[in-house]
Amino acid sequence: MTLLKRDPKAPQAWLGNLPVTSRYTFGLGGERFFRSIKDEGEILGTHCPKCDRTYVPSTIFCERCLGKLEEWVDVGTTGNVHTFTLLYENYDGSHREEPEIIAFVSIGDGGLVHRLGDVEPEEVEIGMEVEVVFKPKAEREGSILDIVHFRPIA
């Protein structure tokens, strides 16, 4: 097919590969957030005294007043299930027999999206109190996956 015979309104695609490498940086707020998880087993937020909001994960600027945030807060390792979903497909598209439970866990005025574990899907409820299960300290790498999952507080 030539350019003149193609439908000019049809989406165009070319198959191929691009040799791209990239590096993601956490930024100043994220650096301290992930270092704290790795080294201390603590989840940090940052508090804006003007807006009285605690950002989790930590950030260095308030999204409301754009003020610089310098008050770091250990927000603890518990939160509440704000919402959740069940995944019946793996990331490669293959089917899962047992669903993976993914939740947004409210912590401070923010929260984290992560797996729920040690719970059956039918037992999960909005508002359920959950706690962090960290990897053993020697296995942590400074990533969100240093958290294995959240689990219900017994």
Ligand SMILES: [Zn+2]
């Ligand atoms: Zn603010």
